[in-house]
Amino acid sequence: MAIYEKSYISIDESIAQQVGYPYPTPKLTFDFPPHLIETCMVHGRPWVHRGETLARFANEFDLRVIVELGVWRGETFERLLEQCPAAKVYGIDRWAPAPEAAAGAPEDWAEWPHEDHLAKVQAIASGHPGRAHVFRMETVTAAALFNTCSVDMVFVDADHSYNGVISDIDAWLPKIRSGGWIFGHDIDWTTVRAAVHDRLGYDLEYGMDALWAWKVP
Ligand SMILES: C[S@@+](CC[C@H](N)C(=O)[O-])C[C@H]1O[C@@H](n2cnc3c(N)ncnc32)[C@H](O)[C@@H]1O
Numbered sequence: 001m002a003i004y005e006k007s008y009i010s011i012d013e014s015i016a017q018q019v020g021y022p023y024p025t026p027k028l029t030f031d032f033p034p035h036l037i038e039t040c041m042v043h044g045r046p047w048v049h050r051g052e053t054l055a056r057f058a059n060e061f062d063l064r065v066i067v068e069l070g071v072w073r074g075e076t077f078e079r080l081l082e083q084c085p086a087a088k089v090y091g092i093d094r095w096a097p098a099p100e101a102a103a104g105a106p107e108d109w110a111e112w113p114h115e116d117h118l119a120k121v122q123a124i125a126s127g128h129p130g131r132a133h134v135f136r137m138e139t140v141t142a143a144a145l146f147n148t149c150s151v152d153m154v155f156v157d158a159d160h161s162y163n164g165v166i167s168d169i170d171a172w173l174p175k176i177r178s179g180g181w182i183f184g185h186d187i188d189w190t191t192v193r194a195a196v197h198d199r200l201g202y203d204l205e206y207g208m209d210a211l212w213a214w215k216v217p
Helices: 013-019 050-060 075-083 114-126 139-145 162-175 190-200
Strands: 003-006 009-012 065-069 088-093 132-136 151-156 176-184 212-215
Touching (some): 050 075, 050 151, 065 075, 065 162, 075 088, 075 114, 088 139, 151 162, 162 176, 162 190, 176 190, 190 212
Parallel strands (some): 065 088, 065 151, 151 176
Antiparallel strands (some): 003 009
């Protein structure tokens, strides 16, 4: 049976076809320690939720100030809080449809039950007093609330348009300390991939659940 090997991930061919593996492999500038990513089965498919990877990564490298851009209903936010007991986690989301200015973005978020999502995230946060912080605002605006080099990890997962990802990287990169990490979701989107390429170069690793990652020099 053919096995696709991609750095640390091995999955059999039939499953690989179902999930579209292997992705094209970019030039790597770092390796995730193998134990940080484990293949698991979810609904019959191998998959590791982005939050699991981020939490393991944060624990491995002692990343204690974590910002998630685009929280949605808290799937990643909750995992980070539960699995990283030493970390403060800041979740930023507008929880509203995209404004007119964002017309042309790949998603306008118009149909989503944002108030329900916010309520769910606030409930999650209430279980972690002092460590969970929720900001209902634009991701770029929120960057002004953080000092330069004060953040250990940023997870970019809000506006997936090219300009949206560029704006988030530009606003948040200066907030991450040297040796910290910027992660993002959906590198398999053309818009996301182009923005990450143009800002950070294509020397990126990404694993299951279409994560991208870059270590701040
Ligand atoms: C894909 S979901 C985030 C998923 C979440 N990170 C997770 O891992 O489960 C994107 C979220 O980003 C929010 N969003 C999009 N653009 C935004 C912006 N410019 N400022 C704040 N929130 C934004 C949307 O409201 C939506 O809830």
